[in-house]
Amino acid sequence: MTFMERLKEAVESFGLPRLIITGFLILLLIAAPIVGADLPTQISNIINRFSWNGILVLAMVPMVHSGCGLNFGLPLGIISGLLGATISIEMGFTGGLSFVMAILIATPFALIFGGLYGWLLNKIKGGEMMIATYVGFSSVSLMCMMWLLLPYHSPNMVWGMAGKGLRTTISLEGYYLEVLSKFLQINIGNLSIPTGAILFFAVLAFGIWAFLHTKTGTAMTAVGSNPTFAKAAGINVDKIRLISVIMSTWLAAIGILVYEQGFGFIQLYMAPFYMALPAVSAILIGGASVNKATIMNVIIGTILFQGIVTMTPTVMNNMIHMDMSEVIRIIASNGMILYALTRKTEGSK
Amino acid sequence: MSRKKDLRQTIQKSSVPLMFVLICAVCIPISGLSPSYLANEVVTRMGRNAFLILSLLIPIMAGMGLNFGMTLGAMAGEIALILVCDWQIVGIPGMVLAMILSVPVSVLLGIFCGKILNMAKGREMITSYIISYFINGIYQLVVLYLMGSVIPIKHTSIKLPRGYGIRNTVSLLSMRQKLDNLIPLKIAGIKIPVATFLVVALLCLIIVWFRRTKLGQDMRAVGQDMEVARDAGIKVERTRIISIVISTVLAGIGMIIYLQNMGNIATYSSHSQIGMFCIAALLVGGASVDKASIGNVFLGIILFHTMFIVAPKAGAVITGDSMIGEYFRVFVSYAVITVALIMYETNKRRNKNRAGKQLETEQNGEGGAS
Amino acid sequence: MKSRQWIFRLGALAVILAVAALMFVVGRGHTVYFDSKAETAGGKEVAVPYKIEVVVDGEKAAKLYEGERGMASTMGQNFKMRLDITQEKGQTKKTVNVGMKLPYSMDGIVLNLPAMLAGLPQEEYLSEFIPVPSAEELKDEEVVTDEFGDLTGGSEDAGMEGDGSE
Numbered sequence: 001m002t003f004m005e006r007l008k009e010a011v012e013s014f015g016l017p018r019l020i021i022t023g024f025l026i027l028l029l030i031a032a033p034i035v036g037a038d039l040p041t042q043i044s045n046i047i048n049r050f051s052w053n054g055i056l057v058l059a060m061v062p063m064v065h066s067g068c069g070l071n072f073g074l075p076l077g078i079i080s081g082l083l084g085a086t087i088s089i090e091m092g093f094t095g096g097l098s099f100v101m102a103i104l105i106a107t108p109f110a111l112i113f114g115g116l117y118g119w120l121l122n123k124i125k126g127g128e129m130m131i132a133t134y135v136g137f138s139s140v141s142l143m144c145m146m147w148l149l150l151p152y153h154s155p156n157m158v159w160g161m162a163g164k165g166l167r168t169t170i171s172l173e174g175y176y177l178e179v180l181s182k183f184l185q186i187n188i189g190n191l192s193i194p195t196g197a198i199l200f201f202a203v204l205a206f207g208i209w210a211f212l213h214t215k216t217g218t219a220m221t222a223v224g225s226n227p228t229f230a231k232a233a234g235i236n237v238d239k240i241r242l243i244s245v246i247m248s249t250w251l252a253a254i255g256i257l258v259y260e261q262g263f264g265f266i267q268l269y270m271a272p273f274y275m276a277l278p279a280v281s282a283i284l285i286g287g288a289s290v291n292k293a294t295i296m297n298v299i300i301g302t303i304l305f306q307g308i309v310t311m312t313p314t315v316m317n318n319m320i321h322m323d324m325s326e327v328i329r330i331i332a333s334n335g336m337i338l339y340a341l342t343r344k345t346e347g348s349k
Numbered sequence: 350m351s352r353k354k355d356l357r358q359t360i361q362k363s364s365v366p367l368m369f370v371l372i373c374a375v376c377i378p379i380s381g382l383s384p385s386y387l388a389n390e391v392v393t394r395m396g397r398n399a400f401l402i403l404s405l406l407i408p409i410m411a412g413m414g415l416n417f418g419m420t421l422g423a424m425a426g427e428i429a430l431i432l433v434c435d436w437q438i439v440g441i442p443g444m445v446l447a448m449i450l451s452v453p454v455s456v457l458l459g460i461f462c463g464k465i466l467n468m469a470k471g472r473e474m475i476t477s478y479i480i481s482y483f484i485n486g487i488y489q490l491v492v493l494y495l496m497g498s499v500i501p502i503k504h505t506s507i508k509l510p511r512g513y514g515i516r517n518t519v520s521l522l523s524m525r526q527k528l529d530n531l532i533p534l535k536i537a538g539i540k541i542p543v544a545t546f547l548v549v550a551l552l553c554l555i556i557v558w559f560r561r562t563k564l565g566q567d568m569r570a571v572g573q574d575m576e577v578a579r580d581a582g583i584k585v586e587r588t589r590i591i592s593i594v595i596s597t598v599l600a601g602i603g604m605i606i607y608l609q610n611m612g613n614i615a616t617y618s619s620h621s622q623i624g625m626f627c628i629a630a631l632l633v634g635g636a637s638v639d640k641a642s643i644g645n646v647f648l649g650i651i652l653f654h655t656m657f658i659v660a661p662k663a664g665a666v667i668t669g670d671s672m673i674g675e676y677f678r679v680f681v682s683y684a685v686i687t688v689a690l691i692m693y694e695t696n697k698r699r700n701k702n703r704a705g706k707q708l709e710t711e712q713n714g715e716g717g718a719s
Numbered sequence: 720m721k722s723r724q725w726i727f728r729l730g731a732l733a734v735i736l737a738v739a740a741l742m743f744v745v746g747r748g749h750t751v752y753f754d755s756k757a758e759t760a761g762g763k764e765v766a767v768p769y770k771i772e773v774v775v776d777g778e779k780a781a782k783l784y785e786g787e788r789g790m791a792s793t794m795g796q797n798f799k800m801r802l803d804i805t806q807e808k809g810q811t812k813k814t815v816n817v818g819m820k821l822p823y824s825m826d827g828i829v830l831n832l833p834a835m836l837a838g839l840p841q842e843e844y845l846s847e848f849i850p851v852p853s854a855e856e857l858k859d860e861e862v863v864t865d866e867f868g869d870l871t872g873g874s875e876d877a878g879m880e881g882d883g884s885e
Binding site: 438440441442446449450489493504506510511514517523 | 748
């Protein structure tokens, strides 16, 4: 009886959906060798995809901390990153240097966009998430026009026939393809670990963790958990929120560049649309809520989410010859977001 | 003084429609489309979309904002149409049967949506928006895997060759524009879907009537202030669920009318953007997140769809690239919703501040008197 | 009061169900194919007129010479058509009005007109048309389940335009 009660308590604190998803992933990992999928390859895949997506998920943390809610406006940061990437290539940088330059060029864009975005979110406290979603959508569709109109000329990026207008996907061959992943890569049989990319994530994650323990960082947490109290304590709430939004936007910009170096392509036009929801659900699966998130949530969430995304197609296909992974992904990730949105959250209204 | 303020307020309120009048006024001559073509298109789109957009009004009345969950109704309508199509029930009877069939599905989805929204008070819109994605997953599960394997589907023209799942497009040739052409009428070369308009008019009357019923009044009270309504003995949660259920059912019927005009179902994408375009059109008509009238619906359709028709052509003329116009109208749709949401939130905050200040001065006044 | 409300609700439900049932009957669509050939379903031989014109719902559905096939889409089980028959080339037309009940279960129905005109029993002139799936239909189809619809697809523009205006 007491055991059952304790179990119930544990389930409640962990959250039922999270439990189901963890259980599902464990089941997949057990099933994989049985149905004939190579486990080391699968695990390499998960680690690889973790290294691509980790920073995009990390970009959720500052805004959640300051009480701005889940950053559905992630596409705005991604656009800054895309601008950095394309301008870096346009300016003729190649190899590893093009990656560094992309980050440097993306930064001012992220600061400006993030600043405007943060200023806007301060005007509409309480309705952040919906407006963030639509700010993201508007900026993506605005940029769709811009990708066609901006004066890009690099023959590796523009449409061959017209000689202008960027292509929908741009290969990074010769630029920063796998610059991080290949750095100190470890290969043991079928298992390969992209050490560089993971180190890069670790550095940023540690940076955020350290930041959250500085004076500004603790102020940010205070603003998120109780804005009235924070205001009474003399914290400039709007300024702290602005900083958090700029940080989130900048992280998203870096995140997309890291994603691209692993994925191998720059995806323009409507592609950034697809990016916010997976990142949001990943951090929620990791145990975050609308106003609470830790680095640990990011790591666990990304592994769980990417694990399911990579494992289900192979296991399902081998098992029942029916690829339902896409549907499972949609239901699981959006179900997770719904679960988080319906939780009663302390602090925020 | 106060008149000046009133004027400013009305201009502010109608700024979105005015902006669209401006966009249309600029784009129409540039696009070079003939007035009769334009009129024909707008009338067609009026018949196609009006019912769907009207379905958004009731949740707004109940203070639940823009119902992004109307997509749920659209999916119910599509499922009903697919089944009816497979049973080979054609023409108007097929549509009626599909409507009847869509209602129980819509009601179930509506109750689900309403219950979830009651758990997420204060962030209804983002939640209903995520619900639409979530149910889209369930819809895909049903249509892509269960239809043909669990739910019998007979015809190979609908079913995927692998034996289960529905094809990307389902032809509705047997129902195509059957309602629109039921009462044929042409005025000055413009084809008018009289029967469709009659159905829309009937719905408008029902909405006007509904506002005066006890339930309608309750909804408005809930929309104004949930706590006050609860004190007045209104079952707040129940009323909110009912408003979402009504909206979902209407959206399902609206989707069937929409698709009979289109003549085919894009099984996996017809519904995905419908919510966004309907909401954008309503907002362009001058509605806001907490206030929308039937007039807004029709003005919105005219302005939004005129923009929609002329933008690609105008864009092609100006920049020499037709894609620019395509992206432009998508951008405008999103931007309109963004602006409307921002205006709503800032107004809400301003009113809250004002109320707070008023309370403060009142309290001070009382303190001074005693 | 409560019970009256329930009776009212049940009544409404019954009416709706009745309407649905009625729709099943009146709205059932069939595709009727007209054959003008000598051999009947049972293998008998009949004489074939020079030309048969089929008129359904006041619209000419087919003009058939020997060995040809025409078709019409219909709704409901009561099928009426007018046949304008030219027996020999150059002769005047003879008009025959035909009314018949179509079997509910068949989607496609083949009517052998000469056999019907010869007064043979139904199983001789009426048979089910079982369509052979075309190569197009058998081809594997990639399902596109884009979460955000086809916004960049150019002409499709997210299903908002299409060919709605004919």
